Amino acid sequence: MSEQPYTGPDDPRVVALTPCEFAFPGPLRDQLVAAVLSGAKTSTTGLVAAYEHEGEPLPQAGRRASVPDSDGRTVAVIETVEVRVVPLGEVDLQHAIDEGEDYETLAGWRAAHERFWSSPEMLAALDDPGFTVDDSTLAVLERFRLVADLR
Numbered sequence: 001m002s003e004q005p006y007t008g009p010d011d012p013r014v015v016a017l018t019p020c021e022f023a024f025p026g027p028l029r030d031q032l033v034a035a036v037l038s039g040a041k042t043s044t045t046g047l048v049a050a051y052e053h054e055g056e057p058l059p060q061a062g063r064r065a066s067v068p069d070s071d072g073r074t075v076a077v078i079e080t081v082e083v084r085v086v087p088l089g090e091v092d093l094q095h096a097i098d099e100g101e102d103y104e105t106l107a108g109w110r111a112a113h114e115r116f117w118s119s120p121e122m123l124a125a126l127d128d129p130g131f132t133v134d135d136s137t138l139a140v141l142e143r144f145r146l147v148a149d150l151r
Contacts (some may be wrong), residue, residue: 001144006150009066009150014074015066017066017141019066019068019074020066020144021068022044023067023116024125025071026073028071033067033070035099036067036076037076037146037151039146042098042143042145043098043099043141043143043144045091046140046142047117047137049126049138050083050099050122053126054128058083059140060140061081062080063079063080064077064079064080064147065077065080074150075151076145076147078144080142081144082143082144083141083143084094084140085140086141087137087138088110088139089134089135089136091109091141092106093109096109098143115129118132119130
């Protein structure tokens, strides 16, 4: 017996899902959500420190999440297929490429992520204006698949 497809963002099964928010509302989120919807983005990176600060559990394989756009509209459902926690210095190039943001080198991926993690929005979200990352900072590497495009 196959699963019934989601009927849209108001489907009770979608409404019940925890949102997976990529970046903060604005141009970067719009870019990342578009990459999810196109299939170009199949991985993402978070910080263990952010999950701990929010008191949220780390994602686990099999978890489904709704994906909101910058206007708060649910536009997709994704399913986590793999989660790894590694020191930032051990992130591999394939993970960076699979983030769907045209990274060709780990150095480029790292520079972009360090800019995001040191942004005023992120430092405010962590309640830590002095927060910094280094090779030992624990990162949550999540691989996912697009389950439903709800646009």
